Amino acid sequence: xxxxxxxxxxxxxxxxxxxxxxxxxxxxxxxxxxxxxxxxxxxxxxxxxxxxxxxxxxxxxxxxxxxxxxxxxxxxxxxxxxxxxxxxxxxxxxxxxxxxxxxxxxxxxxxxxxxxxxxxxxxxxxxxxxxxxxxxxxxxxxxxxxxxxxxxxxxxxxxxxxxxxxxxxxxxxxxxxxxxxxxxxxxxxxxxxxxxxxxxxxxxxxxxxxxxxxxxxxxxxxxxxxxxxxxxxxxxxxxxxxxxxxxxxxxxxxxxxxxxxxxxxxxxxxxxxxxxxxxxxxxxxxxxxxxxxxxxxxxxxxxxxxxxxxxxxxxxxxxxxxxxxxxxxxxxxxxxxxx
Numbered sequence: 001x002x003x004x005x006x007x008x009x010x011x012x013x014x015x016x017x018x019x020x021x022x023x024x025x026x027x028x029x030x031x032x033x034x035x036x037x038x039x040x041x042x043x044x045x046x047x048x049x050x051x052x053x054x055x056x057x058x059x060x061x062x063x064x065x066x067x068x069x070x071x072x073x074x075x076x077x078x079x080x081x082x083x084x085x086x087x088x089x090x091x092x093x094x095x096x097x098x099x100x101x102x103x104x105x106x107x108x109x110x111x112x113x114x115x116x117x118x119x120x121x122x123x124x125x126x127x128x129x130x131x132x133x134x135x136x137x138x139x140x141x142x143x144x145x146x147x148x149x150x151x152x153x154x155x156x157x158x159x160x161x162x163x164x165x166x167x168x169x170x171x172x173x174x175x176x177x178x179x180x181x182x183x184x185x186x187x188x189x190x191x192x193x194x195x196x197x198x199x200x201x202x203x204x205x206x207x208x209x210x211x212x213x214x215x216x217x218x219x220x221x222x223x224x225x226x227x228x229x230x231x232x233x234x235x236x237x238x239x240x241x242x243x244x245x246x247x248x249x250x251x252x253x254x255x256x257x258x259x260x261x262x263x264x265x266x267x268x269x270x271x272x273x274x275x276x277x278x279x280x281x282x283x284x285x286x287x288x289x290x291x292x293x294x295x296x297x298x299x300x301x302x303x304x305x306x307x308x309x310x311x312x313x314x315x316x317x318x319x320x321x322x323x324x325x326x327x328x329x330x331x332x333x334x335x336x337x338x339x
Contacts, residue, residue: 005102016072042136055129058121066266077278107267114264123243201226262304272327
């Protein structure tokens with residue numbers, strides 16, 4: 001029996017890799033194209049794009065692994081049927097439930113991994129990705145250079161006389177005007193400092209003038225910081241429970257939590273359907289296996305999303321028990337009754 005179980009698992013693993021790797025590659029290309037759209041707003045190096053890709057990896061794996069497992073499981077059983085090995089197994093008096101019991105272990109492991117992925121890793125990766133993009137966008141706002149035109153620096157108008165090779169600027173002038181006062185600042189040197197997401201302009205060796213109807217003020221300074229002109233909006237890292245179940249209810253997160261829970265359970269819930277589709281009579285049943293494969297995936301995922309506006313949180317137990325009842329009925333009628 002152990003030899004049979006190992007043979008089925010080995011066949012499953014080989015087919016799983018042949019399905020998962022192309023599917024993962026295609027999904028990766030789609031995600032990389034999505035990342036490339038960010039370069040229209042911010043500048044990203046190859047290493048930074050790789051970093052962003054790693055942040056998106058949990059989401060990428062979450063959507064490719066369950067589908068790959070279902071397709072691989074069905075095709076592995078279909079291969080056993082085409083090679084007449086499934087007939088030999090049943091002729092030896094081995095019940096179909098032995099095959100399902102063999103597939104249950106990898107399905108349970110994968111569902112557990114998927115649940116941990118979306119519930120724990122995904123919020124952390126989302127936070128890191130959003131903060132990284134916010135940081136890069138804030139840096140992009142300071143893509144300054146010397147020109148005859150000024151730059152917008154928060155509430156200030158900024159003029160740069162010269163760019164230096166070390167990333168600093170020379171002969172800098174800032175102007176700020178409001179209803180009661182006008183401020184003019186000149187400095188021999190300036191540089192941009194990003195301190196924990198807060199962007200500052202450090203001015204060196206300059207003087208400033210403040211003019212209002214009542215008075216004119218002048219100051220000389222060696223170093224001046226223009227602080228808090230533009231802050232990088234950073235998300236605070238939360239625990240998984242706080243992320244998915246915040247104090248202020250979020251309809252979007254509630255829908256994602258329900259859908260992702262059901263997607264995580266798909267490898268387990270799809271075993272009866274995979275056996276129903278994959279185990280066939282090689283001579284008498286040509287089988288529309290690929291049609292049934294795609295139909296099974298589409299129906300399950302569509303129900304997981306479409307039932308939410310109607311059943312809300314009850315979508316999880318209703319779809320789980322409903323799907324198991326329907327697929328077990330098909331399995332018992334088409335597999336157990338015949339084999």
